[in-house]
Amino acid sequence: MAMAALRREGRRFATPLIRPNPTNALRSSLSPSEEQATLGVRYISTQIVRNRMKSVKNIQKITKAMKMVAASKLRAIQTKAENSRGLWQPFTALLGDTPSVDIKKNVVVTISSDKGLCGGINSTSVKISRGLHKLNSGPEKLSKYVVLGEKAKAQLVRDSKKDIEISITELQKNPLNYTQVSVLADDILKNVEYDALRVVFNKFQSVVSFVPTVATLLSPEVVEREAESGGKLGELDSYEIEGGETKSEVLQNLTEFQFSCVMFNAVMENACSEQGARMSAMDSSSRNAGDMLDRLTLTYNRTRQASITTELIEIISGASALTG
Amino acid sequence: MASNAAVPFWRAAGMTYITYSNICANLVRNCLKEPHKSEALVREKVHFSVAKWVDGKPQKPIIRSDTPED
Numbered sequence A: 001m002a003m004a005a006l007r008r009e010g011r012r013f014a015t016p017l018i019r020p021n022p023t024n025a026l027r028s029s030l031s032p033s034e035e036q037a038t039l040g041v042r043y044i045s046t047q048i049v050r051n052r053m054k055s056v057k058n059i060q061k062i063t064k065a066m067k068m069v070a071a072s073k074l075r076a077i078q079t080k081a082e083n084s085r086g087l088w089q090p091f092t093a094l095l096g097d098t099p100s101v102d103i104k105k106n107v108v109v110t111i112s113s114d115k116g117l118c119g120g121i122n123s124t125s126v127k128i129s130r131g132l133h134k135l136n137s138g139p140e141k142l143s144k145y146v147v148l149g150e151k152a153k154a155q156l157v158r159d160s161k162k163d164i165e166i167s168i169t170e171l172q173k174n175p176l177n178y179t180q181v182s183v184l185a186d187d188i189l190k191n192v193e194y195d196a197l198r199v200v201f202n203k204f205q206s207v208v209s210f211v212p213t214v215a216t217l218l219s220p221e222v223v224e225r226e227a228e229s230g231g232k233l234g235e236l237d238s239y240e241i242e243g244g245e246t247k248s249e250v251l252q253n254l255t256e257f258q259f260s261c262v263m264f265n266a267v268m269e270n271a272c273s274e275q276g277a278r279m280s281a282m283d284s285s286s287r288n289a290g291d292m293l294d295r296l297t298l299t300y301n302r303t304r305q306a307s308i309t310t311e312l313i314e315i316i317s318g319a320s321a322l323t324g
Numbered sequence B: 001m002a003s004n005a006a007v008p009f010w011r012a013a014g015m016t017y018i019t020y021s022n023i024c025a026n027l028v029r030n031c032l033k034e035p036h037k038s039e040a041l042v043r044e045k046v047h048f049s050v051a052k053w054v055d056g057k058p059q060k061p062i063i064r065s066d067t068p069e070d
Helices: A002-018 A020-027 A047-095 A121-135 A150-163 A178-191 A220-228 A231-238 A247-323 B007-012 B017-030 B034-043
Strands: A105-111 A142-148 A164-169 A196-206 A209-218 B047-054 B062-065
Touching: A047 A231, A047 A247, A105 A121, A105 A150, A105 A247, A121 A142, A121 A150, A121 A196, A121 A209, A121 A247, A142 A150, A150 A164, A164 A178, A178 A247, A178 B017, A178 B047, A178 B062, A196 A247, A209 A220, A209 A247, A220 A231, A220 A247, A247 B017, B017 B034
Parallel strands: A105 A142, A105 A196, A142 A164
Antiparallel strands: A164 B047, A196 A209, B047 B062
């Protein structure tokens, strides 16, 4: 009984001597709530660090799961995107891709994702679109945006909302398919007047590299004009047209179909890039969470060890004071 | 390709080649035999929402969907 009372006494005396330094050194790096620690509490509370560790661990679990989901989605969509490349290639061979064509009414079709957490792919496509917009706007020229996806919309609203003509969202509710994209392309064609459509998207190259790409599509009138004036589309005249249709009719059908095919490919490629970018973003964030967890664990263990050491010293010195 | 006689008619009805080819594609899909038919029809679902912008303000979005709203 007397021993216990003495020990308590000893502690009370020891507290002010030992406490200030280790407490400050260890706690200051952990949380600003140092002042909130209850007075008279003997040990450095590791509660905050423990909570932090728990939350970091949970975040890491989430990012890992997101990475897995993105990886499996990517695998499904990658083959589809790669197969869809066969759709636009013949059109480019026939009608060409002429990004430098000089026309009055430009429409920039920016393709982005609805969801975030996928690295910088949306910003790159917005950046490219802005560049194209600037490049093609002048005193007599008209340049408009058609925006696909929530993210590009949010970025473009900030500085060029006057130029947005149509915005389209919720594209990826069902798995992407041609019918859907062609209905969408149809809507764009019907509601926008254009001489050239410039489709901006991220072309999928590998899981870690996406190339911002522009596909330029001309309206039938412009195609005809370009073909007559020679130039890049001059070869078009050497094709023979069967049946009773005139050339302009055929061209109109062709350009419409070309647009829907290019849109389909662009949407696929962009969705594929999105999943790839999300995968690598989530990979690095779970790695960062791991690093953080390691650091926190180290601090936690060190604090614990320090308090144990202090306690031992107290006991030993108390005992030696009694005996000595 | 579109047959010669039909073109002026669907053009006059305000259809684009895309709409026309979609209708044709759907017709072909409906000609499939059973297990494949429903598969093909389920695959080609349309859903997105379009909003027109007037003077820098989005108008009410229109949902283009062939599945009933849930």
